[in-house]
Amino acid sequence: MLWFCLLLACANARWNKVPYRNTNPYNVWHSHRKSQVSQDIVRSNQIAVFSPLMNFDTDADPVSESRYRWIARVVHSRTSTIPHVCTASCISERIFVTAAACVSRLKVSYTTVIYQYDRIPVIAFVIPANGSRQGFDDIGFIVVDTDGPRNWDTILMFDTTNRTDNEFRWFSNIFDTDTIEHKVIGYSVPKVLSKISEIDKQYHLTELPVVVNLDLCPSILPFKETASAYRVPCYMSCALREFHAGKSVCKNYHGVEGGALFNIETNKLLGVATWGANSQALPVGFAVPNSENFFRNYACARRIRDNGEPLPLAGHYQSLCSN
Numbered sequence: 001m002l003w004f005c006l007l008l009a010c011a012n013a014r015w016n017k018v019p020y021r022n023t024n025p026y027n028v029w030h031s032h033r034k035s036q037v038s039q040d041i042v043r044s045n046q047i048a049v050f051s052p053l054m055n056f057d058t059d060a061d062p063v064s065e066s067r068y069r070w071i072a073r074v075v076h077s078r079t080s081t082i083p084h085v086c087t088a089s090c091i092s093e094r095i096f097v098t099a100a101a102c103v104s105r106l107k108v109s110y111t112t113v114i115y116q117y118d119r120i121p122v123i124a125f126v127i128p129a130n131g132s133r134q135g136f137d138d139i140g141f142i143v144v145d146t147d148g149p150r151n152w153d154t155i156l157m158f159d160t161t162n163r164t165d166n167e168f169r170w171f172s173n174i175f176d177t178d179t180i181e182h183k184v185i186g187y188s189v190p191k192v193l194s195k196i197s198e199i200d201k202q203y204h205l206t207e208l209p210v211v212v213n214l215d216l217c218p219s220i221l222p223f224k225e226t227a228s229a230y231r232v233p234c235y236m237s238c239a240l241r242e243f244h245a246g247k248s249v250c251k252n253y254h255g256v257e258g259g260a261l262f263n264i265e266t267n268k269l270l271g272v273a274t275w276g277a278n279s280q281a282l283p284v285g286f287a288v289p290n291s292e293n294f295f296r297n298y299a300c301a302r303r304i305r306d307n308g309e310p311l312p313l314a315g316h317y318q319s320l321c322s323n
Contacts, residue, residue, distance in 0.1 A: 048229035050136035050275035050285065052101055055084070055187065056194035058253040058281055060206035063185065065116070069153035071205065071260060072096055072115040073187050074142065076106055081114070084203050086258035087186035088113060088142055089269060093152040094305045095298075097289065098258030099274045100127040100140035113144050116153070120144040124317055126301045128293040136232065136275045137287045139294055141301040155260070156268045157289050171233055171288070172214045178239035180209045182263055182270060184284075186256030208254035210235040210261070212270065216283040233271060234283040235261060253281040261286050 065071065070090045076083050086102035096113060103111075103125040111122040126141040164170045187203040217234040218227040220243060236243070237252035259273035271286035300321035309316060 048133070048136075050134040051277060052134075053099075053255040053257040053259075053273060053276050053284065054194055054278045055086070055189065055203070055256050056191045056253075056278075057188040057206050057208065057255070058191045058251060060188060060208040060252065060254045063205050063207045065205050068185055068205070068260075069116060070155040071185060072113050073203070074098060074102065074106075074258070075112055075114060076110050078110060078112055078119075078121065082201075083198050084187065084201070087256050087260065087273075088258055089260045089272070090115065090152060090154045091157060091269070092154060092302070092305075094144050094146065095301050096142040096144065097139050097269075097272055098142060099135065099272055099287070100131060100138035101135035101274060102257050103127060103140040103142060104135070111142075113142060115144075118147070120147055124301075124304050126297045126304070126321070128297060131293070134275065136285055137291070138274065139272050139287050139289055139297075141297055143301050143304045155262065156266075158263075158268050158270045159290075162290050163288075163292070168214055168232060175212050175214065175233075178211055178213065178241065180211055181265065182212050182235065182261055183207050183209050184235060184254045184256070184259050184261045184273060186254065186259030186273065188254065188256050191253070206254065208237055208252055209264075210237055210254070211239050212261070213240065215240055217285060220283055221277060230285075232285055233288055234285050235271075235273075236283040237281070251281045253284075255284050259284075259286075 072088045072090060073084060074086045074088050075081055076085050085106065086098050088096040088098040090096050104127055108122050108125060112119045113122060121144065122142055123145050124143045128138050131138040160174060161170055185207040188206050189201050189203055193201065212235050214231060214233060216236050217230040217232060219240055221230050238247055238250040243250045255276045255278060256273055260269055261271040261273065262269050269289065271288045273284055273286045276282065276284035303320040304317050307320060
């Protein structure tokens with residue numbers, strides 16, 4: 001099966017457009033390529049529901065942006081800091097990664113990335129055309145405009161192994177410990193303020209030490225009839241045995257769309273937060289940047305960044321990545 005990159009409308013293009021979804025509040029559009037549900041989200045003939053994250057935390061620690069200079073905010077405005085939509089991480093010059101579900105509901109012409117206190121316009125999004133169910137395993141790319149000379153602080157990515165199967169056996173072979181070796185970081189509001197209007201929310205950068213494990217979600221999430229479908233990479237503030245023992249640390253939570261999950265020792269990006277149950281402190285799922293989709297779309301994002309066309313015509317960016 002061929003794999004393609006799906007490019008959302010660039011700021012200067014005049015595309016033939018079809019609605020992405022009728023209920024989308026941002027009136028987003030995408031190209032004509034049709035998404036296909038891949039085999040890795042159907043497990044034991046059970047279909048799981050992967051809910052979007054609501055960008056709140058419970059007892060996470062505030063942290064200075066100067067400590068993580070590669071972190072960024074994505075806002076759906078060219079002039080304001082609202083609405084804040086998700087967190088992003090800079091992995092290369094002018095290229096950021098976040099949850100694909102975040103950028104799939106935005107318009108390029110309205111979107112900016114706030115990076116190191118500067119606002120940078122976006123020129124293109126890249127997301128998988130044949131993505132996973134509700135984007136649980138999908139990483140989106142944001143390509144920003146050039147704004148003159150700058151030092152691009154970036155985070156290195158997980159590079160221990162590429163994927164060898166669709167059931168995450170490769171993941172369980174590496175991450176089979178209950179010790180805290182990772183942190184998740186992103187822009188959030190305290191849970192007690194998560195229900196107030198968006199215009200009144202003040203997002204701050206927060207972090208939380210977490211356990212990474214393949215057994216967290218199927219063992220803890222309250223969907224026993226489809227538990228095996230949730231055997232995917234997840235993180236939580238405590239180990240499974242601590243959760244069953246009722247430890248108070250398990251009440252801590254960090255559920256931020258696009259949140260960056262990184263290894264404390266290597267400082268490498270292990271994953272991007274993509275989904276979770278938002279009603280209480282439960283595990284959060286993330287996508288690991290080592291899939292075939294990820295590498296193909298990363299190559300596409302680099303072609304767009306390196307393209308020298310100042311005012312691309314309709315379809316130009318797609319032509320860079322059609323193969």
